[in-house]
Amino acid sequence: DAMVIQNPRYQVTQFGKPVTLSCSQTLNHNVMYWYQQKSSQAPKLLFHYYDKDFNNEADTPDNFQSRRPNTSFCFLDIRSPGLGDAAMYLCATSGSRREEQFFGPGTRLTVL
Amino acid sequence: ELKVEQNPLFLSMQEGKNYTIYCNYSTTSDRLYWYRQDPGKSLESLFVLLSNGAVKQEGRLMASLDTKARLSTLHITAAVHDLSATYFCAVVFGGSQGNLIFGKGTKLSVKP
Numbered sequence: 001d002a003m004v005i006q007n008p009r010y011q012v013t014q015f016g017k018p019v020t021l022s023c024s025q026t027l028n029h030n031v032m033y034w035y036q037q038k039s040s041q042a043p044k045l046l047f048h049y050y051d052k053d054f055n056n057e058a059d060t061p062d063n064f065q066s067r068r069p070n071t072s073f074c075f076l077d078i079r080s081p082g083l084g085d086a087a088m089y090l091c092a093t094s095g096s097r098r099e100e101q102f103f104g105p106g107t108r109l110t111v112l
Numbered sequence: 113e114l115k116v117e118q119n120p121l122f123l124s125m126q127e128g129k130n131y132t133i134y135c136n137y138s139t140t141s142d143r144l145y146w147y148r149q150d151p152g153k154s155l156e157s158l159f160v161l162l163s164n165g166a167v168k169q170e171g172r173l174m175a176s177l178d179t180k181a182r183l184s185t186l187h188i189t190a191a192v193h194d195l196s197a198t199y200f201c202a203v204v205f206g207g208s209q210g211n212l213i214f215g216k217g218t219k220l221s222v223k224p
Contacts, residue, residue, distance in 0.1 A: 031210075040219075041216070041217075042200060042214035042215065042216050042217055043155070043200075043212075043214055044214075045211055045212065048209075048211070055209065057211075088152075088154075090154055090155065094210075096210070097209050097210030097211075098142060098143070098204060098210040099210075100145065100157065100160055101145075101212060102157070103147075103154045103155040103156075103157075104154060105153070105154045106153070106154045108152070
């Protein structure tokens with residue numbers, strides 16, 4: 001089955017220790033998104049890639065970076081995680097910018 | 113400003129009862145989505161509504177869209193415990209890059 005996969009599902013890191021979250025997709029979609037969702041809140045878009053074109057949301061902190069080495073993979077790097085970065089991180093993909101987005105299972109990040 | 117407002121934010125209902133969740137948005141939209149989220153899980157797509165007057169039904173859930181009123185509704189018929197979850201509406205605004213703007217979510221609890 002075509003799908004969106006996120007690894008790891010649970011990540012524990014220490015305050016200030018860099019961490020990388022991974023997303024892969026077998027849907028061959030052009031667009032990949034990263035969302036942050038804090039407890040009891042709606043998902044918040046951090047950035048997205050349209051093919052290799054990177055689009056950062058204006059209010060995404062510089063602490064968050066992303067890489068997309070090929071169509072299938074996209075990474076979220078948090079350079080110096082703070083306690084406030086503890087959240088569920090959701091990856092989504094879509095065929096084009098205006099098409100339905102399909103979400104992966106998410107990575108739950110804990111910062112100690 | 114692009115806004116999506118859901119109400120109610122919390123809904124406790126008894127099994128067998130009917131209820132409606134409302135989603136208002138602030139400006140012209142291309143499309144509207146309804147998602148379900150169980151605790152600790154990712155987003156599951158329920159409905160995609162693309163045009164004025166669109167109505168879609170799946171089991172005990174029915175979603176509709178009135179683009180003139182900028183309003184979508186998610187109607188629950190004869191609720192059962194398994195419907196307990198948080199429901200989000202999300203809007204793609206016309207002229208945007210296709211980014212989803214989410215409502216705050218409605219946390220539904222169905223009690224026996």
